Amino acid sequence: MIVDFGEHMTGYFTFSVNSLDKAADGPIRLKFTFGEVPSEVAVPLDPYPGTLSRAWLQDEIITVMEAPTTITIPRRLAFRYVKIELLASSGYFDFAINDMICHAQTSVTNEPEKLSESASPIIKEIEKVSLNTLRECMQTVYEDGPKRDQRLWIGDLYLQSMANNYSFKQYDLAKRCLYLLAGVSDENGYLLATVIEKPYPRPQENQFLFEYALLFNATLKDYVQATGQREVAEDLWPVAKKQLDIIRTYLQKDGLLDFQKLDGEWWVFFDWKEDLYKEVAAQGLSIFALKETYELAKLLGKEKEIADVPEMIRKMTAAAKKYMYDSKSGLFTGTGDKQISYASQIWMILSGVTTKKEGEKALRALVTAENVCYPGTPYLYHYYIQSLVDCGMEKEARESLINYWGGMVEKGADTFWEAYDPNNDFISPYNFYPVNSYCHAWSCTPVYFIRKYPEIFQ
Amino acid sequence: MIVDFGEHMTGYFTFSVNSLDKAADGPIRLKFTFGEVPSEVAVPLDPYPGTLSRAWLQDEIITVMEAPTTITIPRRLAFRYVKIELLASSGYFDFAINDMICHAQTSVTNEPEKLSESASPIIKEIEKVSLNTLRECMQTVYEDGPKRDQRLWIGDLYLQSMANNYSFKQYDLAKRCLYLLAGVSDENGYLLATVIEKPYPRPQENQFLFEYALLFNATLKDYVQATGQREVAEDLWPVAKKQLDIIRTYLQKDGLLDFQKLDGEWWVFFDWKEDLYKEVAAQGLSIFALKETYELAKLLGKEKEIADVPEMIRKMTAAAKKYMYDSKSGLFTGTGDKQISYASQIWMILSGVTTKKEGEKALRALVTAENVCYPGTPYLYHYYIQSLVDCGMEKEARESLINYWGGMVEKGADTFWEAYDPNNDFISPYNFYPVNSYCHAWSCTPVYFIRKYPEIFQ
Numbered sequence: 001m002i003v004d005f006g007e008h009m010t011g012y013f014t015f016s017v018n019s020l021d022k023a024a025d026g027p028i029r030l031k032f033t034f035g036e037v038p039s040e041v042a043v044p045l046d047p048y049p050g051t052l053s054r055a056w057l058q059d060e061i062i063t064v065m066e067a068p069t070t071i072t073i074p075r076r077l078a079f080r081y082v083k084i085e086l087l088a089s090s091g092y093f094d095f096a097i098n099d100m101i102c103h104a105q106t107s108v109t110n111e112p113e114k115l116s117e118s119a120s121p122i123i124k125e126i127e128k129v130s131l132n133t134l135r136e137c138m139q140t141v142y143e144d145g146p147k148r149d150q151r152l153w154i155g156d157l158y159l160q161s162m163a164n165n166y167s168f169k170q171y172d173l174a175k176r177c178l179y180l181l182a183g184v185s186d187e188n189g190y191l192l193a194t195v196i197e198k199p200y201p202r203p204q205e206n207q208f209l210f211e212y213a214l215l216f217n218a219t220l221k222d223y224v225q226a227t228g229q230r231e232v233a234e235d236l237w238p239v240a241k242k243q244l245d246i247i248r249t250y251l252q253k254d255g256l257l258d259f260q261k262l263d264g265e266w267w268v269f270f271d272w273k274e275d276l277y278k279e280v281a282a283q284g285l286s287i288f289a290l291k292e293t294y295e296l297a298k299l300l301g302k303e304k305e306i307a308d309v310p311e312m313i314r315k316m317t318a319a320a321k322k323y324m325y326d327s328k329s330g331l332f333t334g335t336g337d338k339q340i341s342y343a344s345q346i347w348m349i350l351s352g353v354t355t356k357k358e359g360e361k362a363l364r365a366l367v368t369a370e371n372v373c374y375p376g377t378p379y380l381y382h383y384y385i386q387s388l389v390d391c392g393m394e395k396e397a398r399e400s401l402i403n404y405w406g407g408m409v410e411k412g413a414d415t416f417w418e419a420y421d422p423n424n425d426f427i428s429p430y431n432f433y434p435v436n437s438y439c440h441a442w443s444c445t446p447v448y449f450i451r452k453y454p455e456i457f458q
Numbered sequence: 459m460i461v462d463f464g465e466h467m468t469g470y471f472t473f474s475v476n477s478l479d480k481a482a483d484g485p486i487r488l489k490f491t492f493g494e495v496p497s498e499v500a501v502p503l504d505p506y507p508g509t510l511s512r513a514w515l516q517d518e519i520i521t522v523m524e525a526p527t528t529i530t531i532p533r534r535l536a537f538r539y540v541k542i543e544l545l546a547s548s549g550y551f552d553f554a555i556n557d558m559i560c561h562a563q564t565s566v567t568n569e570p571e572k573l574s575e576s577a578s579p580i581i582k583e584i585e586k587v588s589l590n591t592l593r594e595c596m597q598t599v600y601e602d603g604p605k606r607d608q609r610l611w612i613g614d615l616y617l618q619s620m621a622n623n624y625s626f627k628q629y630d631l632a633k634r635c636l637y638l639l640a641g642v643s644d645e646n647g648y649l650l651a652t653v654i655e656k657p658y659p660r661p662q663e664n665q666f667l668f669e670y671a672l673l674f675n676a677t678l679k680d681y682v683q684a685t686g687q688r689e690v691a692e693d694l695w696p697v698a699k700k701q702l703d704i705i706r707t708y709l710q711k712d713g714l715l716d717f718q719k720l721d722g723e724w725w726v727f728f729d730w731k732e733d734l735y736k737e738v739a740a741q742g743l744s745i746f747a748l749k750e751t752y753e754l755a756k757l758l759g760k761e762k763e764i765a766d767v768p769e770m771i772r773k774m775t776a777a778a779k780k781y782m783y784d785s786k787s788g789l790f791t792g793t794g795d796k797q798i799s800y801a802s803q804i805w806m807i808l809s810g811v812t813t814k815k816e817g818e819k820a821l822r823a824l825v826t827a828e829n830v831c832y833p834g835t836p837y838l839y840h841y842y843i844q845s846l847v848d849c850g851m852e853k854e855a856r857e858s859l860i861n862y863w864g865g866m867v868e869k870g871a872d873t874f875w876e877a878y879d880p881n882n883d884f885i886s887p888y889n890f891y892p893v894n895s896y897c898h899a900w901s902c903t904p905v906y907f908i909r910k911y912p913e914i915f916q
């Protein structure tokens with residue numbers, strides 16, 4: 001039997017068992033399989049080919065020792081669909097399962113204002129799914145996904161916090177996350193990419209993710225701008241300042257990062273895309289982070305503490321232009337690999353290495369170029385939309401958002417997925433799509449675009 | 459990994475999981491299989507060929523969502539052995555399982571006096587295992603087995619109560635059971651054989667077991683004799699008196715029970731032995747129950763209320779002798795079937811149909827007779843030992859007890875088994891020996907024999 005709860009929920013599942021005709025004289029063995037999407041309750045889970053722990057899959061075998069009884073599965077679940085299989089019963093009595101309830105939980109209590117009536121139906125729908133996604137991920141931290149991982153990652157936090165600033169406007173959760181991350185930074189002061197909160201907060205050891213450490217600063221800057229809580233930024237300023245040393249460590253005289261060294265010592269991510277060459281994106285994100293951090297310093301009146309930053313920005317920008325830009329094609333490629341990728345163009349735009357016009361040219365050139373490495377996740381797609389907006393390509397921004405996130409909606413998404421490729425329904429960063437997260441933090445940003453740029457998206 | 463806890467325990471199993479080298483970043487899926495005997499954790503449980511609910515088998519899959527953590531499996535277990543299998547883990551961190559604890563439970567608080575030093579080692583060992591069995595089955599009711607069924611049956615209660623009267627001497631549990639049984643008797647006043655206690659006490663519907671209903675009276679009589687609590691017997695006397703109507707219903711003018719009719723309307727049990735023909739045993743047990751009930755009436759001064767009983771006993775005894783006894787072979791066989799069984803001889807002896815000498819002759823004749831239906835369980839074997847004692851066959855009684863229960867001890871039993879055939883290690887009333895109970899109420903009576911008849915058994 002498969003039960004559709006009608007919407008995505010995160011919480012504890014409770015059910016009752018009642019004997020119908022005669023007293024229960026023996027136990028019942030039930031298997032519950034919970035799914036965020038139908039495929040999770042439809043495909044066999046074993047033998048498991050995935051690369052993450054099989055235990056993330058939400059199938060639980062429960063022995064019901066007496067009836068009537070009420071049982072709560074002792075694991076927080078994220079699901080819309082529940083498959084129930086009867087593995088064993090006594091045969092002496094018939095029974096019913098009643099009162100299936102999910103004690104759903106989120107830290108969201110606010111409701112954002114409604115979109116204007118005139119917004120298009122698909123935009124309204126995308127916004128609703130976007131809000132669902134964000135709401136489900138807002139627990140005691142900003143989680144990356146309530147089904148799998150269930151924890152705080154800086155990269156997700158950055159986007160969630162951005163989406164929250166334009167929707168629920170509940171700022172305490174970001175504050176908690178920023179302090180948690182700072183609190184578990186390593187002995188040198190570098191941030192780790194992720195905090196495991198339960199049973200007590202600690203980082204995932206050695207999980208140093210280059211751009212996430214730097215995006216902490218952008219998140220903190222956004223937080224101060226959204227809340228005006230200067231004291232939080234002052235508390236955390238030493239941490240933010242310290243992260244710039246990552247750039248300083250790898251910055252060469254010519255203004256380029258020593259990407260090979262950086263890539264060997266840090267996890268450089270940008271997207272779930274095995275073949276992505278990340279040199280250009282790393283150069284761009286570094287410039288972006290320097291700018292965000294300098295802006296934060298200005299908000300606090302602490303520019304003097306990072307007085308070398310304007311010159312770093314200038315030098316790195318010039319180097320990017322000099323060594324990475326092909327003015328003929330209008331595209332950026334790395335010094336070590338000539339791959340043409342979305343990621344490279346995007347981060348050259350977001351960092352301001354390009355002019356608006358150059359950016360537009362690069363983005364348009366992507367469409368016709370061959371062997372382009374395109375985005376594998378909504379995470380990079382978010383930055384793609386932002387780069388379209390930044391280059392004034394409003395029509396393309398709107399169309400891309402509707403095509404990409406609207407594509408998930410059309411495929412039945414209640415919440416946005418961790419990985420989505422319109423051309424590959426079986427995409428998975430973990431070699432088994434049922435272990436993908438189908439309610440994923442970094443996919444929640446349409447609400448940010450829709451609310452921040454109503455003239456484009458509504 | 460298989461852990462031997464060193465002794466049989468009944469209770470809740472708790473364990474801790476600790477991450478060793480790095481923080482736990484994902485869940486662990488563990489399978490625990492609990493066994494009273496090694497085979498339960500050694501043989502495959504699926505595909506399950508048994509006739510009782512597969513869910514009685516004690517294998518539970520647990521998802522450990524965080525570490526360190528402490529988890530209690532939410533099911534009372536009965537076990538000595540625990541097999542732990544790792545089904546999934548994150549691979550990122552190593553972990554340990556520590557602090558495996560069974561919160562063992564029993565309602566036994568007394569310890570019986572020690573046996574005399576001079577008792578033989580095997581008798582001491584048998585008594586110890588016998589006490590373990592009884593202790594484990596004494597929970598909030600006298601359970602038939604703490605692993606499987608976990609409930610009160612009159613036939614088990616009768617023997618457990620008898621063993622308790624000669625060991626722990628904790629009488630309240632029998633009192634509770636007697637009232638529970640009486641409290642859920644049917645609308646006609648007949649007792650049902652079994653009470654399911656959780657989540658609230660009620661009988662197993664339609665479970666009318668002929669000799670168990672009658673053995674209630676013998677249990678009540680024993681209880682009054684052991685405790686002197688006349689008021690309990692007075693409370694329950696109407697129930698006991700009513701059960702005699704079962705005999706009256708089927709008693710024919712010739713003094714024989716209408717066995718065919720009885721067998722069609724009641725469950726006539728006596729032993730787990732499919733081919734056993736039960737007519738003679740039913741006649742014998744009826745006479746036995748009439749005598750026990752009349753003795754109870756005398757204790758209460760209520761003989762007048764069942765004034766027909768002495769004549770019933772006389773008539774039924776005479777009929778058994780006339781129609782069922784072959785004076786040449788010295789054996790009793792049914793009027794409907796000439797099967798020679800232990801059960802038939804045993805109940806003719808226990809009912810006093812035979813003289814001591816006739817009884818001895820019958821029991822000795824069993825040894826050489828052909829096609830004898832021998833006992834399949836310690837339940838009938840208990841009555842066999844009693845019949846040997848009643849016939850003064852002290853040597854044979856002692857030898858039989860040592861051979862039968864001692865045989866289980868030699869095979870490594872910590873507690874006595876529901877089914878035991880020295881010639882068939884795979885015997886099962888349920889077509890799959892791992893679902894047998896290996897700590898079973900009706901197998902606990904050696905302590906009764908050893909304590910009641912020290913001159914024979916010690």
